[in-house]
Amino acid sequence: MTLIPSWYALANAADCPFPLNNLPCGVAAPAGGAPRCVVAIGDAALDVAALEAEGLIALPGGPYLDRPEWNPLMVAGRPVWSALRARLVELLREGAAEQAAVVPHLLPLDALSLHLPFRVAEFTDFYSGRNHAFNVGTMFRGPENALPPNWLHIPIGYNGRASSVVVSGTPVRRPWGQINGPQDDAPRFAPSARFDIELEMGAVVGLPSDGPVTVAEAEEMIFGYVLLNDWSARDIQAWEYQPLGPFQAKATATTISPWIVMAEALEPFRTSTPAREKPLLPYLHEPRPMLFDIALEVALRPECGEETVIARTNYAEMYYSAPQQLAHHTTSGCPMRTGDLLGSGTISGATRDSRGSLLELSWGGKEPLEITGGTRSFVEDNDTLTLRGAARGEGFTIGFGDCTGKVLPAFADPYGGRERS
Amino acid sequence: MTLIPSWYALANAADCPFPLNNLPCGVAAPAGGAPRCVVAIGDAALDVAALEAEGLIALPGGPYLDRPEWNPLMVAGRPVWSALRARLVELLREGAAEQAAVVPHLLPLDALSLHLPFRVAEFTDFYSGRNHAFNVGTMFRGPENALPPNWLHIPIGYNGRASSVVVSGTPVRRPWGQINGPQDDAPRFAPSARFDIELEMGAVVGLPSDGPVTVAEAEEMIFGYVLLNDWSARDIQAWEYQPLGPFQAKATATTISPWIVMAEALEPFRTSTPAREKPLLPYLHEPRPMLFDIALEVALRPECGEETVIARTNYAEMYYSAPQQLAHHTTSGCPMRTGDLLGSGTISGATRDSRGSLLELSWGGKEPLEITGGTRSFVEDNDTLTLRGAARGEGFTIGFGDCTGKVLPAFADPYGGRERS
Numbered sequence: 001m002t003l004i005p006s007w008y009a010l011a012n013a014a015d016c017p018f019p020l021n022n023l024p025c026g027v028a029a030p031a032g033g034a035p036r037c038v039v040a041i042g043d044a045a046l047d048v049a050a051l052e053a054e055g056l057i058a059l060p061g062g063p064y065l066d067r068p069e070w071n072p073l074m075v076a077g078r079p080v081w082s083a084l085r086a087r088l089v090e091l092l093r094e095g096a097a098e099q100a101a102v103v104p105h106l107l108p109l110d111a112l113s114l115h116l117p118f119r120v121a122e123f124t125d126f127y128s129g130r131n132h133a134f135n136v137g138t139m140f141r142g143p144e145n146a147l148p149p150n151w152l153h154i155p156i157g158y159n160g161r162a163s164s165v166v167v168s169g170t171p172v173r174r175p176w177g178q179i180n181g182p183q184d185d186a187p188r189f190a191p192s193a194r195f196d197i198e199l200e201m202g203a204v205v206g207l208p209s210d211g212p213v214t215v216a217e218a219e220e221m222i223f224g225y226v227l228l229n230d231w232s233a234r235d236i237q238a239w240e241y242q243p244l245g246p247f248q249a250k251a252t253a254t255t256i257s258p259w260i261v262m263a264e265a266l267e268p269f270r271t272s273t274p275a276r277e278k279p280l281l282p283y284l285h286e287p288r289p290m291l292f293d294i295a296l297e298v299a300l301r302p303e304c305g306e307e308t309v310i311a312r313t314n315y316a317e318m319y320y321s322a323p324q325q326l327a328h329h330t331t332s333g334c335p336m337r338t339g340d341l342l343g344s345g346t347i348s349g350a351t352r353d354s355r356g357s358l359l360e361l362s363w364g365g366k367e368p369l370e371i372t373g374g375t376r377s378f379v380e381d382n383d384t385l386t387l388r389g390a391a392r393g394e395g396f397t398i399g400f401g402d403c404t405g406k407v408l409p410a411f412a413d414p415y416g417g418r419e420r421s
Numbered sequence: 422m423t424l425i426p427s428w429y430a431l432a433n434a435a436d437c438p439f440p441l442n443n444l445p446c447g448v449a450a451p452a453g454g455a456p457r458c459v460v461a462i463g464d465a466a467l468d469v470a471a472l473e474a475e476g477l478i479a480l481p482g483g484p485y486l487d488r489p490e491w492n493p494l495m496v497a498g499r500p501v502w503s504a505l506r507a508r509l510v511e512l513l514r515e516g517a518a519e520q521a522a523v524v525p526h527l528l529p530l531d532a533l534s535l536h537l538p539f540r541v542a543e544f545t546d547f548y549s550g551r552n553h554a555f556n557v558g559t560m561f562r563g564p565e566n567a568l569p570p571n572w573l574h575i576p577i578g579y580n581g582r583a584s585s586v587v588v589s590g591t592p593v594r595r596p597w598g599q600i601n602g603p604q605d606d607a608p609r610f611a612p613s614a615r616f617d618i619e620l621e622m623g624a625v626v627g628l629p630s631d632g633p634v635t636v637a638e639a640e641e642m643i644f645g646y647v648l649l650n651d652w653s654a655r656d657i658q659a660w661e662y663q664p665l666g667p668f669q670a671k672a673t674a675t676t677i678s679p680w681i682v683m684a685e686a687l688e689p690f691r692t693s694t695p696a697r698e699k700p701l702l703p704y705l706h707e708p709r710p711m712l713f714d715i716a717l718e719v720a721l722r723p724e725c726g727e728e729t730v731i732a733r734t735n736y737a738e739m740y741y742s743a744p745q746q747l748a749h750h751t752t753s754g755c756p757m758r759t760g761d762l763l764g765s766g767t768i769s770g771a772t773r774d775s776r777g778s779l780l781e782l783s784w785g786g787k788e789p790l791e792i793t794g795g796t797r798s799f800v801e802d803n804d805t806l807t808l809r810g811a812a813r814g815e816g817f818t819i820g821f822g823d824c825t826g827k828v829l830p831a832f833a834d835p836y837g838g839r840e841r842s
């Protein structure tokens with residue numbers, strides 16, 4: 001597939017993340033204005049809520065865009081999602097008759113504040129990156145027990161906290177927690193000293209379900225994808241996670257990109273999960289390739305320093321696809337809802353420079369990573385961490401916008417001087 | 422504290438679960454009518470939504486009761502909760518001037534369908550029963566590793582699925598899942614053969630928070646308590662739970678009682694957590710007793726047979742209270758929201774007949790439990806399981822209503838004949 005040229009010429013540049021092929025969904029507010037549904041095009045956000053209100057967008061069963069969240073459209077299903085994309089292409093393509101009517105609704109992106117693009121119903125985080133699971137397992141349990149016995153049979157995951165999902169740009173406060181490390185005689189309550197990132201993709205569920213769904217059905221339920229940084233306090237995690245899994249270590253914040261790239265925009269980049277090391281049960285079989293070739297990177301910028309790209313990898317490194325994860329999620333009859341967010345699990349490649357967490361990049365702090373002007377074992381105060389993603393076609397790029405967060409120092413007293421007991 | 426006598430004389434019986442001292446919150450619909458907020462009194466439900474609409478209830482900042490969920494009142498905080506209770510006592514007590522105006526709004530309970538009393542935001546399940554943790558740990562990991570090292574320091578828990586919380590009376594379908602038991606050569610996809618219950622109490626969060634809260638503050642956030650049955654597929658759990666915790670094993674359904682007993686109604690039954698086996702960190706200190714003396718029981722009724730009470734225990738068996746769990750939940754900065762539901766963890770006493778799950782009662786199926794007319798290792802198809810709870814004062818009882826669910830057989834094909842791949 002090649003570029004779809006737009007009359008909004010900035011969108012036609014090969015390295016522009018928001019060409020007419022993309023049309024990612026966000027929620028944005030101009031200074032002093034209310035947030036509304038927008039799609040990104042070039043260096044602008046198109047106020048699709050206004051276009052729908054004026055009748056330039058009229059979708060069957062609508063209106064869908066009159067609230068500052070994409071959930072009403074997400075629940076409508078793929079035919080309506082496609083109809084919106086088709087209409088936007090009509091309005092924005094070169095030679096479109098409606099150009100003059102659309103122009104007033106292009107808002108400059110750099111003057112907007114970006115909000116969470118959808119109301120997160122529940123958040124599930126998987127662990128489906130083969131290299132990440134092996135690396136972390138090696139550090140936590142030794143190389144012989146690195147990959148849990150179920151790992152090659154189940155896309156294992158745990159439920160996270162929807163309330164802690166924040167949009168890119170939201171500062172993240174270093175958490176306190178209960179810690180009992182190898183050097184401690186007893187548990188203590190302290191700020192995390194091993195605060196980390198996890199480079200993930202998130203799949204956003206549009207259509208709900210109410211019973212087990214097949215992998216093919218699961219794919220139809222997925223509205224789109226975001227970048228996702230699952231902030232993780234490794235010292236809290238190591239002490240709390242047995243036997244019930246991660247809890248407070250992962251509950252401080254999960255940052256997502258401001259734009260949901262609709263699944264349809266990623267069609268040209270479809271690619272397969274790797275060869276199965278063990279055969280999967282039929283309920284997990286993929287009827288066709290269900291991953292996407294999306295180049296990913298993590299950048300770290302200290303408060304007063306230059307940015308270093310600390311990892312480069314690809315979404316195609318996943319062992320399980322999002323439809324496989326979603327299908328597994330429903331096996332028990334678990335109802336899935338519009339706005340459910342599924343984290344892929346940390347995406348690491350096979351080489352050191354492709355690892356998606358500092359835990360792996362610094363090998364648990366034993367091999368600090370060199371960055372411009374210093375080293376890092378874990379995230380330091382006032383570091384800004386940014387995830388980026390790009391699917392590259394012939395003459396065009398599909399981007400997600402930066403997924404970024406600055407880490408603020410822990411509070412001196414997390415209770416602000418209030419009596420603890 | 423003694424009985425508060427009501428002009429609705431049925432409510433004054435010592436064994437009536439819904440005296441004027443209780444006033445638990447539910448959502449109910451008459452045949453053909455819309456669901457609305459009600460409180461239970463005697464054998465009736467008082468339509469408090471109608472009383473508020475007519476001005477007989479007027480709370481500061483209201484209306485709160487004009488939607489079929491208690492969330493709007495729950496977010497208002499303790500002074501408003503108390504004001505509602507005080508006003509209801511005025512309206513319903515012996516000699517109340519408003520008796521004639523109130524009578525038309527008493528609906529017979531047995532003609533109502535009961536709905537979820539609140540919109541569940543997120544669901545967290547803890548593991549804070551000392552005997553349960555020891556019993557399960559012994560079966561899963563042997564007696565020497567039974568209690569995890571963190572257990573006496575942290576009220577450990579995991580995030581569950583809010584979407585699977587259902588109200589008492591909802592049938593529960595035996596789930597399929599991935600199973601790899603000791604007798605299996607390889608994982609298989611099959612109906613759970615070890616489907617179980619867990620006797621728990623649930624704490625319902627009213628006031629939200631946005632940062633670490635103390636145990637005392639956490640208590641102020643709790644609107645009330647429900648009975649909670651956390652249905653669990655033990656064979657699915659055993660294969661999936663390492664290292665990320667329970668996932669699909671606990672996602673089929675969690676049943677709660679139809680009535681939320683407000684924390685204020687439980688005041689006379691306040692009691693302490695047991696002596697600490699190891700000192701707790703200050704952030705978990707309780708400034709006063711925060712458990713409640715609530716007698717609990719589990720009954721099992723086969724399709725064509727009599728009910729057997731299979732366990733009797735007490736909420737006072739918990740090692741950690743709900744305010745301790747909630748305070749721990751916020752340590753990382755995790756935001757808590759109105760409608761968050763915290764399961765206590767399975768409540769087991771020290772004796773066999775006080776164990777809160779069939780896993781423990783039948784010791785993993787090795788010592789089947791005798792019931793009237795048969796035996797049980799785990800739940801069988803068409804069994805009806807019922808939890809009951811009662812706090813008993815001088816001449817009155819505080820009840821929660823039955824928390825019940827009938828287990829339907831697994832589907833022959835959970836995909837209904839649809840192609841799996």
